[in-house]
Amino acid sequence: MQLTLRDFFMRLPLISGIGLKTTTACWRWVECQPELTQIGPTTLARLCQEMALPPKKADHLQHPLFSTAIGEQVTTNLTHTGCLTIVDAGYPQPLRETFAPPVALYFLGDVRLVHAPQLAVVGSRKPSPYALAAMRLLLPNVVQKRICLVSGLAQGVDTLAHQAALAYRGRTIAVIGTGLDQCYPATNRSLMRELCQSQLVFSEYPWGTHGARHHFPERNRIIAGLASSTLVVEAAHHSGSLITANIALQENRNVLAIPGAVNNPNSVGTNELILAGAKPILKPEHIIEEVLVDNLP
Numbered sequence: 001m002q003l004t005l006r007d008f009f010m011r012l013p014l015i016s017g018i019g020l021k022t023t024t025a026c027w028r029w030v031e032c033q034p035e036l037t038q039i040g041p042t043t044l045a046r047l048c049q050e051m052a053l054p055p056k057k058a059d060h061l062q063h064p065l066f067s068t069a070i071g072e073q074v075t076t077n078l079t080h081t082g083c084l085t086i087v088d089a090g091y092p093q094p095l096r097e098t099f100a101p102p103v104a105l106y107f108l109g110d111v112r113l114v115h116a117p118q119l120a121v122v123g124s125r126k127p128s129p130y131a132l133a134a135m136r137l138l139l140p141n142v143v144q145k146r147i148c149l150v151s152g153l154a155q156g157v158d159t160l161a162h163q164a165a166l167a168y169r170g171r172t173i174a175v176i177g178t179g180l181d182q183c184y185p186a187t188n189r190s191l192m193r194e195l196c197q198s199q200l201v202f203s204e205y206p207w208g209t210h211g212a213r214h215h216f217p218e219r220n221r222i223i224a225g226l227a228s229s230t231l232v233v234e235a236a237h238h239s240g241s242l243i244t245a246n247i248a249l250q251e252n253r254n255v256l257a258i259p260g261a262v263n264n265p266n267s268v269g270t271n272e273l274i275l276a277g278a279k280p281i282l283k284p285e286h287i288i289e290e291v292l293v294d295n296l297p
Helices: 005-014 021-032 040-048 055-065 068-082 111-117 129-145 157-167 188-200 213-226 243-252 265-275 284-291
Strands: 084-085 104-109 118-122 149-152 170-176 200-203 227-231 254-257
Touching: 005 021, 005 055, 005 068, 005 084, 005 104, 021 040, 040 055, 055 068, 068 084, 104 111, 104 188, 104 254, 111 170, 111 200, 118 157, 118 213, 118 243, 129 149, 129 157, 129 284, 149 157, 149 213, 157 170, 157 188, 170 188, 170 213, 188 200, 213 243, 227 243, 227 265, 227 284, 243 254, 243 265, 254 265, 254 284
Parallel strands: 118 149, 118 227, 149 170, 170 200, 227 254
Antiparallel strands: 084 104, 104 200
């Protein structure tokens, strides 16, 4: 049996026990074989050997890959969602260039939005009135410049970012930590439904996957990887938003932060980012000039 590279990368993450480290290593190996167009048992054996996979791991990868059961899972996913694999021309190049890109991304909505300029927006799940006021001040002009807001559909700042894009007839992408048939938090189900219809929702998790704690940090790397710049609106000292900001820094992306009051615990994280070199954002133009730097006169 011979698999196209697209089929290979749709099947690979579905194998139980094959995680992000292995899928990334497989992609790096394929990337170094420009003449390769198909994966069969012989090629897969060479891949395992050259990647120096332990025999148990190699056996765990080789036997299920060509199975009918994995093929049926692929069919189920494609029945419900679209899928971009890392070898597809439409896969977002900024994400492909990251350290550990997802080899398969399921989506619902308008996948053309990946080609717009992207700004990741992250922050507190319980934003203060100051954070709300700052977003109302900054985001409308950004949205009207056709900059796409990327966030995680979580409570708080994420939700407000998606809503701002909708309110000002802009573009937004949600990256979630469950399968596309799930919604977390459940209170955002109607918002997710609207985004699936008129915007774009991404997940690296197949249909039927429930949320798990480790999914959300993994989701954050996709949010940071899609965007040229990440805006942190409000973040406490150990906020999850800082994970996304740190990933963006590691990927050599711009990190922007809204300064806050020194006595506000929810602003400790953003103020520390600025102290470490993040760009302080005081007006919409500060965001626009970072995201659209290549398109400005």
